[in-house]
Structures are given as C-alpha cells and as structure tokens.
Amino acid sequence: MSNPSPVAVATPLQQAPALRSITFERGDLQLDTGLLDYVVRSDVHTWIRRGGGMVGFGEAARFTTAGPDRFSQAQAWWREIVAAADVVDPVSQPGTGLASFGSFAFSKTSRHLSRLIVPRIIVGCVEGRSWLTYITDDGGAELSASAAEAELASYLDGVEPERKPCPADRLAPGILTEEQWMTAVSRGVAHIRAGELTKLVLARDVVAELGSPISTAQVLRELAVRYSDCWTYSVDGLIGSTPEMLIKVENQTARARVLAGTLDRSTAPAGEAGYAERVLAGSEKQQHEHEIAIDSLTHQLEPFTRTMTSHSEPFVLELPNVWHLASDVSAELAVDDDGNVPSSLALVEALHPTAAVCGTPTTVAGELIRELEHLERGPYAGPVGWMDAKGNGEWGIALRGAVVETPTRVRMYAGCGIVEASQPVAELAETWSKFRPMIEALGLRTPFRP
Numbered sequence: 058m059s060n061p062s063p064v065a066v067a068t069p070l071q072q073a074p075a076l077r078s079i080t081f082e083r084g085d086l087q088l089d090t091g092l093l094d095y096v097v098r099s100d101v102h103t104w105i106r107r108g109g110g111m112v113g114f115g116e117a118a119r120f121t122t123a124g125p126d127r128f129s130q131a132q133a134w135w136r137e138i139v140a141a142a143d144v145v146d147p148v149s150q151p152g153t154g155l156a157s158f159g160s161f162a163f164s165k166t167s168r169h170l171s172r173l174i175v176p177r178i179i180v181g182c183v184e185g186r187s188w189l190t191y192i193t194d195d196g197g198a199e200l201s202a203s204a205a206e207a208e209l210a211s212y213l214d215g216v217e218p219e220r221k222p223c224p225a226d227r228l229a230p231g232i233l234t235e236e237q238w239m240t241a242v243s244r245g246v247a248h249i250r251a252g253e254l255t256k257l258v259l260a261r262d263v264v265a266e267l268g269s270p271i272s273t274a275q276v277l278r279e280l281a282v283r284y285s286d287c288w289t290y291s292v293d294g295l296i297g298s299t300p301e302m303l304i305k306v307e308n309q310t311a312r313a314r315v316l317a318g319t320l321d322r323s324t325a326p327a328g329e330a331g332y333a334e335r336v337l338a339g340s341e342k343q344q345h346e347h348e349i350a351i352d353s354l355t356h357q358l359e360p361f362t363r364t365m366t367s368h369s370e371p372f373v374l375e376l377p378n379v380w381h382l383a384s385d386v387s388a389e390l391a392v393d394d395d396g397n398v399p400s401s402l403a404l405v406e407a408l409h410p411t412a413a414v415c416g417t418p419t420t421v422a423g424e425l426i427r428e429l430e431h432l433e434r435g436p437y438a439g440p441v442g443w444m445d446a447k448g449n450g451e452w453g454i455a456l457r458g459a460v461v462e463t464p465t466r467v468r469m470y471a472g473c474g475i476v477e478a479s480q481p482v483a484e485l486a487e488t489w490s491k492f493r494p495m496i497e498a499l500g501l502r503t504p505f506r507p
C-alpha cells in the first residue's frame with residue numbers, strides 16, 4: 058500500500074492515458090452486509106454508507122498535485138481522461154461508468170499530495186442494486202462481463218488476516234501535548250475576543266503505535282458497521298468515517314450536510330430523555346458555532362444554484378460517539394448556456410474550506426491555524442470522495458479519520474470549532490470524543506477523561 062504523505066512538489070499536468078471502461082448490472086448484494094463483503098484488503102478504495110456506495114480495486118490511472126491550484130488541476134486532468142476515454146455504460150446512473158476516487162490536502166500550502174485515482178475495478182451499489190465497472194488502459198483487453206468478474210476475483214483472492222489487539226499497542230502524543238494544545242485554544246479565544254475573527258477550528262493529532270501490523274480492511278469494516286450513517290472512506294491510506302458531507306451532486310441536484318456543535322455521548326447521564334436537545338440544541342454557544350458553519354456553506358454555494366433549501370433550525374444528529382447539531386442543504390444547480398451544471402469537484406473548489414473545519418473569516422482563520430496548531434493537517438479535514446465522468450460525485454470532509462503512515466503507525470486527527478465562549482478543557486475532551494471511532498476500530502482504548 059502506498060502511503061499518502063510523500064513530499065509534494067506541484068507537478069506539471071500528468072499525461073492522461075486513454076482508458077476504456079465497461080459497466081454491467083449485477084444482482085442484488087447481501088442485504089445485511091452489502092459492499093462490506095468486498096472490503097477485504099488494505100489497498101481497497103471505499104466510499105460506503107449503509108452498505109451502499111462504491112469500492113474500488115487496483116489502479117488504471119492516477120493524478121497527483123499540490124498547491125493552491127490542486128482542485129482546478131485535478132479537474133483539468135479528469136476532463137482530459139474523460140475526453141480520451143471509450144466508455145460503455147448501459148446502466149448510466151450516478152457513479153456508473155468511468156469514475157475516480159480522490160483525496161485533497163486541507164491546505165493550499167500543504168506538501169501533502171492531493172490525488173485522483175481511477176481504479177481498475179469498481180463495485181457499486183445503490184439501494185441494493187449493484188453494478189461492476191471494469192477499467193483498463195490496455196487497448197487490446199477483452200471488455201466482457203466474464204473478464205471483469207475474473208479481474209474482480211483476482212482482487213478478492215488472499216483475504217487480509219484479522220488483527221487482534223496486542224499488549225504493545227499504545228497511544229502516543231502527537232505534535233503538541235494536551236497542555237500545549239489547550240494553550241493554543243486559549244490563544245485562539247483571545248484572537249476571537251480581540252475581534253479578529255468569529256470562529257476558528259483547531260485540530261490536534263495522536264498516534265496509534267501498534268504492536269502488530271494494522272488490518273486496514275478490518276478497521277474499515279468496523280467503522281462502516283458501527284458508523285453506518287457516516288461515509289466510510291479509504292483512499293491510499295487515508296481512512297475514516299465522516300459524518301459531514303461537503304457536497305454531493307446527482308445530476309442537477311446538490312446536497313450538503315453541515316455539522317458544527319458537538320456533545321459527547323459517553324459522559325451523558327443514562328436515560329435522561331431530551332438531554333441532547335436541552336444541552337446541545339439549547340446551548341447558545343453551540344448554536345452560534347453552527348450558525349457560522351451553515352452561513353459559510355450556503356453563502357459559497359448560492360452563486361451556483363437556482364434554488365436552495367435548508368432546515369430553518371439545525372437538528373440533533375445522533376452518532377455512536379457524539380451528538381452533533383446538523384443542517385441538511387439541498388439545491389437545484391444553475392445550468393449554464395451550454396446546458397451544463399458545475400461538476401462536484403468544481404463545487405468542492407468553491408466550498409472548501411468551510412467554517413466547520415477552518416473558521417470565519419477564512420483567511421484569518423487559515424493563518425491562525427498555521428500559527429497555533431503546528432500540525433501538517435495533510436488530507437485531514439480536506440475533501441475525500443469520488444466523481445464520475447459526468448461530474449456527479451460525493452465529497453465528504455475527511456474527519457474522524459487517520460493516515461496509515463506505516464503498517465504499525467497510524468496518525469489520527471480531531472479538531473473543534475472555537476468561539477468566544479470556548480473553554481480549553483472542554484474542547485480537549487471533545488477531541489477525545491472525536492478520536493474515539495478510530496481508536497475503537499483499531500482495538501485500542503480511549504484514555505480516561507474526567
């Protein structure tokens with residue numbers, strides 16, 4: 058498996074190979090396991106929610122880049138790939154035909170390589186109906202259902218063994234100690250009080266040092282089962298299960314799920330009805346944090362839309378580890394003079410970074426993140442997802458995840474929206490609640506927090 062953090066240098070546009078692809082309808086998948094039956098190896102690419110989504114194997118083409126133009130360069134490359142491709146897609150629905158998985162660095166100054174990867178095989182599934190896409194750069198390859206099934210079978214051979222927790226497994230501090238990170242939060246609050254910005258998202262890392270090699274596939278399956286309402290992603294060693302949808306484009310409709318405002322479930326009193334409503338939805342501080350995030354998304358999306366709707370009040374989203382204040386946004390995209398709507402990646406470029414992962418105003422928050430975090434976020438909090446040849450796609454924000462740096466070293470990331478009323482100790486505890494999905498999926502225990 059290649060790791061996602063090689064040193065990045067902005068690359069000239071890499072040559073787009075001429076690809077051929079064919080897509081076949083397939084039978085219904087197992088209702089209870091869905092695509093999880095295909096998550097059997099570490100180098101699998103995934104985008105899974107409630108058993109559906111897409112799983113990719115192998116690599117037919119790859120584009121990597123870094124810097125402020127990473128999104129537009131990736132779009133230009135994808136356009137070339139699509140223009141040169143010979144695509145047979147009788148199924149013709151979002152995700153079928155030629156498609157790529159992608160992950161982008163959070164920051165325009167990051168050395169981390171953003172990437173689009175076109176797999177050789179994609180198994181997709183929406184509402185139980187599945188398809189198989191076979192992609193090749195071999196002009197002479199036989200593009201038949203049996204050749205596609207044989208190619209898929211070759212990837213399903215040699216299932217990765219499961220890993221058991223071992224005594225040597227441990228959690229090590231990241232770049233900053235807890236105390237240093239809380240000092241950074243206090244400094245952030247001081248900048249907010251001074252009126253330089255209204256919201257700042259500060260993140261930190263912790264490292265899982267494993268006594269035996271990770272089974273990435275096992276971790277992904279655990280995340281996908283436990284966090285079935287989230288989107289479980291895996292792209293080149295970036296793994297996790299995000300509850301936040303930056304943008305989903307399906308033909309002319311765009312949707313987003315904006316989150317901001319968090320309440321830990323592990324410290325909630327047992328059986329108190331209405332606790333999350335009272336403590337989370339009833340909190341002025343959390344509502345303020347959420348309002349900033351939803352305003353930033355709708356403001357950036359609005360120029361691309363004909364109509365847009367969102368809840369007038371956020372709802373409480375319940376996940377196994379936390380409750381969030383959440384707002385779903387739905388928009389009809391504006392059609393240009395040629396009859397086209399913007400691609401999902403064009404919208405990603407316009408929307409990223411939202412106030413849910415950066416702050417408001419964006420530029421001030423971005424500078425403070427660099428100054429206070431001391432963290433190379435890499436792909437954490439960047440867009441992760443997939444896109445098809447028509448520009449449909451789903452791009453989540455890479456949260457509640459980790460980078461597999463080596464088979465025994467996994468770096469996890471978590472951040473918090475800081476507003477004027479934020480308290481460093483509470484924010485630190487919140488980061489632990491956000492690390493928990495990964496920590497538990499790795500078979501480790503979250504350190505005790507008061």
Ligand SMILES: C=C(O[C@H]1C=CC=C(C(=O)O)[C@@H]1O)C(=O)O
Nearest residue numbers: 316317318319413471472473474
């Ligand atoms: C930055 C993260 O979460 C964001 C998304 C939802 C709620 C958030 C919050 O309440 O602070 C954060 O804005 C993270 O999980 O690392």
